[in-house]
Amino acid sequence: MKKIRIVVVDDSALVRSLLAGIINRQPDMECVGAAHDPLIAREMIRELNPDVITLDIEMPRMDGIDFLGRLMRLRPMPVVMISTLTERGAEVTMKALELGAVDFVSKPRMGVADGLNELSTQIVEKIRIAANAHIRRLGPQVAAANPDKAPEARVPVTLLGRVSTEKLVFIGASTGGTEAIKEVLTPLPADFPAIVITQHMPPGFTTSFAARLNSLCRIAVREAVNGERILPGHAYLAPGGKQFRVDRSGANYVAVVEDGEPVNRHKPSVEVLFRSGAKVAGRNAFGIMLTGMGNDGAKAMREMKDAGSYNFVQDEASCVVFGMPKEAIAHGAADEVLPLKDIAGALIAKLNASADRFRV
Incomplete structure (x- = not known):
């Protein structure tokens, strides 16, 4: 060997x-x-x-x-x-x-x-x-890039207009995910629907990661806080060492951050977040599975699809590790398998199409 x-x-x-x-x-x-x-x-x-x-x-x-x-x-x-x-x-x-x-x-x-x-x-x-x-x-x-300057967007910055505030984007990632998440978030316009993210990361690092993304993105990026309302124009990152999911309070989405048990050996776990997407968002959800080792989130992403979500999965060529995306594809959870650089544009186009239908 x-x-x-x-x-x-x-x-x-x-x-x-x-x-x-x-x-x-x-x-x-x-x-x-x-x-x-x-x-x-x-x-x-x-x-x-x-x-x-x-x-x-x-x-x-x-x-x-x-x-x-x-x-x-x-x-x-x-x-x-x-x-x-x-x-x-x-x-x-x-x-x-x-x-x-x-x-x-x-x-x-x-x-x-x-x-x-x-x-x-x-x-x-x-x-x-x-x-x-x-x-x-x-x-x-x-x-040599200036760390405080946002990179140029690779897709047109198209304002989405009056997209229903019911829309919610769920992102899961592990190894290689910090840069992949940045690649997806930086092109998004400031009026984008709310985004919730689980990146496998231990306590002590997610605060810096959220601050880094916030300095680069047009949307506001922060660590999720238990009980807070999830708002458009914001992205919420699972705190390291905690489980993060989404719930409903009346007409609003709210963040649930708790000290739950590891799921698929992970805390935070993509499975926990995506399962809540299937339960509370259904056809108003969009799922994105990015680079990472293992199978965390694959079954729950299929549950999201079965509940009506539209799901994007990163392709093998652009992944650092083609583990979680491969498992999501194997579970039949993907609607589109795309290179990382194309995901933000495809997501914006899909949301704009849904906004047109919403206006009609």
């Missing part, structure tokens, strides 16, 4: 040793090198040609973000970030995902040895996913 070959990059000798030990205990993995800074890592990558690297953020001589940007422009490869869970760490991790990192693991600040060993299952799972992910070269315009 061909083993996944990994280079570990971290300035801590303890962390390098712990990660190497976790990796080498797996029958399908091998740590072929460990570097304490990116310049040494660069030479190791040239010499050893690994399948995946794990990368720390704060390191001497060159930080992990600068190194990642250069790596993804010149020699794109699967990268799993090892980031400390702090406010700055969360913001920088969002930047790493934008630059092309496949996923991240939250490195504990205290009790590193015990903490990393407790995370060993998560670490090796994310390395396996990364080894099979679709990696694309980072264009220089992305690396």
Whole structure:
């Protein structure tokens, strides 16, 4: 069996040793090198040609973000970030995902040895996913982009007019989803119907993710708050570590955020959100399944379709990981399977068509 070959990059000798030990205990993995800074890592990558690297953020001589940007422009490869869970760490991790990192693991600040060993299952799972992910070269315009400037929309910004406030868009994503969600949301006009989103993400990171999206989008993006009314022109993101669903209160949609059990091993779970869409929105719902590993949300997306929703699924070629979309297609949940860049335009066109019928 061909083993996944990994280079570990971290300035801590303890962390390098712990990660190497976790990796080498797996029958399908091998740590072929460990570097304490990116310049040494660069030479190791040239010499050893690994399948995946794990990368720390704060390191001497060159930080992990600068190194990642250069790596993804010149020699794109699967990268799993090892980031400390702090406010700055969360913001920088969002930047790493934008630059092309496949996923991240939250490195504990205290009790590193015990903490990393407790995370060993998560670490090796994310390395396996990364080894099979679709990696694309980072264009220089992305690396040099002003993070505070919204990108140009790829579809015409067409105001939707008086679309019924009953319309509601449900989005689910996992690995690779932070950039995919951004790609869908940034072209949307400010008067767009309400959007509810579940992205698999742990506590501490969704606040930064929502703030990042809010700075780029015409619609307002925020973490969902339990009991709040869901309004047009807004997107609501499931808080990390909580379950998020939609309910009705009279004529209004409201957010339900609760500390429920994991579903399909996830919390938040796409299954929970999409099942509520089938129950409370029916034919007024639109579903979107984006890149991600596993099958979370596939059955519930079919329930949405059976209840009358219209569903878009991201195609294999544009996915980082074609897991959740593949399962949604297999369950017969997709009305259209599209490249990521085409989903926003198709959604706007479908809503405009429904608005015309609504006016008639």
